[in-house]
């Protein structure tokens with residue numbers, strides 16, 4: 001290696017690649033040094049070290065360092081995927097929206113999606129219990145709520161995290177809409193998909209949801225019962241009117257297997273949801289059986305979808321269809 005080549009190599013190491021290749025003419029060595037983003041002391045220190053090194057190269061009598069502030073373009077952070085909302089709704093109360101929302105969030109999380117969960121049932125929140133996060137309180141940063149993380153590592157927010165247990169909320173429509181917006185516009189970080197457990201019916205919260213927060217899609221839950229299906233049809237129509245696409249219909253509490261004799265009975269009828277889905281030209285996403293174990297585990301804050309077995313499988317099969325839909329509609 002010549003003395004100049006040797007110095008060039010040392011120069012690159014010394015300046016972390018900020019120096020140009022040195023030019024030597026009539027004893028004068030010229031080097032361009034990119035000082036973009038460097039503190040004054042560091043610039044001067046580098047220049048002095050370069051000068052000192054350059055003068056050790058045989059034939060160099062003078063050193064000229066041209067400092068340029070050609071800042072390297074800041075690396076653009078990878079574009080963050082927009083937060084999409086999946087509304088889980090029904091027309092009628094008590095059909096299992098909350099149970100499905102919690103288990104769907106868990107199953108989608110297990111499929112690798114970055115999922116968050118919002119309990120939009122402002123008057124009757126239940127997700128904190130279902131996800132075992134009742135004892136947690138969200139913090140706030142710059143007026144934004146920071147979601148709590150349940151035992152399964154899923155970020156979530158519910159009014160149950162903000163009000164005292166058992167305390168009734170006596171809020172009017174606009175306040176309820178604001179509360180929903182606070183939950184949805186929270187600091188969700190890396191979350192890509194918010195599963196939103198909607199309250200039953202077609203009131204203020206539903207309107208705020210469809211008009212202001214524009215869900216990417218809606219999953220409708222119903223029992224096989226005719227009455228529940230009529231209400232489900234009403235919920236579908238609300239989303240249709242607002243231009244929210246339907247992901248599909250889930251039949252909950254379908255078929256009860258007697259834990260003693262194994263006989264399967266259908267307390268709420270059979271197949272009603274699938275045929276209603278057909279009538280409404282929307283996909284049927286699957287059935288969740290009526291099972292004591294689902295209720296027990298839900299009450300204990302241990303969603304069945306977090307475990308294994310037939311009940312977990314039922315939620316996972318639905319979650320796979322939802323994930324496929326989300327992928328196709330992205």
Ligand SMILES: Nc1ncnc2c1ncn2[C@@H]1O[C@H](COP(=O)(O)OP(=O)(O)OP(=O)(O)O)[C@@H](O)[C@H]1O
Pocket residue numbers: 090092093094095096097098099100121124126199200252253254288289290291292294295296298299
């Ligand atoms: N498949 C199921 N098998 C057994 N119990 C179930 C099932 N689905 C839901 N439940 C139970 O039924 C009750 C109502 O369910 P859930 O709270 O999920 O319904 P919801 O539609 O969200 O009710 P609400 O309208 O009050 O918000 C709960 O006690 C729940 O544990």
